[in-house]
Amino acid sequence: MASQPRPPATTTSTCTPQTARGRHVFQIDGYSLHRGVGEFVQSAAFTVGGYSWLVTRNAKARALYEIRLVGRTTGSSSPAPAPRTSGRRLFDTTNSGEAVWGRILFMKASELEASAAEFLRGDRLVIECDVTVIGEPLVTEAAKPVEVRVPPSDLADDFGRLLETGEGADMIFKVEDEYFFAHRVVLGARSPVFCAELCGTTKVGEHDDRGCIAVAGMQPPIFKALLRFIYTDSLPAMDDLGVNEVHDMARNLFLAADKYAMERLKEP
Numbered sequence: 001m002a003s004q005p006r007p008p009a010t011t012t013s014t015c016t017p018q019t020a021r022g023r024h025v026f027q028i029d030g031y032s033l034h035r036g037v038g039e040f041v042q043s044a045a046f047t048v049g050g051y052s053w054l055v056t057r058n059a060k061a062r063a064l065y066e067i068r069l070v071g072r073t074t075g076s077s078s079p080a081p082a083p084r085t086s087g088r089r090l091f092d093t094t095n096s097g098e099a100v101w102g103r104i105l106f107m108k109a110s111e112l113e114a115s116a117a118e119f120l121r122g123d124r125l126v127i128e129c130d131v132t133v134i135g136e137p138l139v140t141e142a143a144k145p146v147e148v149r150v151p152p153s154d155l156a157d158d159f160g161r162l163l164e165t166g167e168g169a170d171m172i173f174k175v176e177d178e179y180f181f182a183h184r185v186v187l188g189a190r191s192p193v194f195c196a197e198l199c200g201t202t203k204v205g206e207h208d209d210r211g212c213i214a215v216a217g218m219q220p221p222i223f224k225a226l227l228r229f230i231y232t233d234s235l236p237a238m239d240d241l242g243v244n245e246v247h248d249m250a251r252n253l254f255l256a257a258d259k260y261a262m263e264r265l266k267e268p
Contacts, residue, residue, distance in 0.1 A: 011144060019132055020049030025070075026127045049133025063133045069107075069119050070126035156232040159186070163231040171198065174212040178220040180227060190230045191260040222252045229253075229265050 026043040045052045049063075112119060119125060162168070166181035173180045188195035215223055225236055235253070238246050257265035 009147070021130070021132045022046065022048030022053075024053070024129050024131075026129065027124065048131045051133060053129075053131055063131055065132075066130045068128050070128055071118050156234065159231040160228070162186075163227060172212040173215050173223065175215045175218055175220045175223045178224075179212060180220075180223060182227060187230060191262055193260045218256060219252065222249070222256055225249070225253060226256045226260070226262070226265075229262070233264075 024043065024046040047053070051063075112125075162183070168183060169181035170184050171182045171187070173182060184198045188199045228234065228236055238249060241249065254266055257263070
């Protein structure tokens with residue numbers, strides 16, 4: 001029987017984006033005192049994903065950001081009335097045009113002050129800024145499956161030698177004038193008829209004075225070939241037989257397979 005081709009070795013890997021998220025709450029006390037004293041006020045630097053934000057000293061970083069005001073009456077954050085200030089940018093401090101990003105017209109001062117009850121309660125403005133830094137993708141290699149190579153089976157050879165030597169045999173069959181040694185457990189495992197006769201309560205057959213089981217209606221070469229198939233799952237070579245002899249052997253083996261319910265032997 002030709003061996004089946006081995007499947008090709010397969011490996012897998014997974015690319016997972018690595019992210020680092022952080023939140024900085026910038027609280028401006030005395031908001032009215034900051035009016036008109038400068039172009040802008042600046043928070044302390046905060047770090048997300050290994051980068052300093054607002055005051056950055058790194059070259060480049062990809063990040064998602066969102067800036068919003070915190071309502072003081074509810075104590076929970078909500079998007080600013082102006083269009084949402086969020087996006088995905090490549091911040092590059094080597095290029096002054098890319099080092100800072102946001103929305104210039106985030107909210108007019110007049111609109112903010114008109115909403116003082118919500119956003120300037122107690123003369124305090126609270127700004128939340130969420131930053132998600134998109135790091136380099138992490139590529140992980142799946143563990144290579146351990147391949148255990150099993151050598152070709154020699155089970156049929158071992159059982160063939162067991163049949164030839166008769167070692168440990170506990171059954172003797174007499175076919176005409178020839179005797180065959182066999183093992184009860186092997187015959188019972190391969191043939192339901194042998195199993196019922198040898199391991200059950202079914203009568204096995206006639207015994208002679210030596211305790212041999214007589215097999216009637218079968219020629220010795222046929223029974224020998226049947227035993228070989230039971231032990232090795234193969235038939236003996238028939239190269240030295242003529243065409244008619246091969247046909248007779250095949251016909252008689254079919255009858256023997258039918259007698260002992262050896263369905264596999266009956267397959268074409």
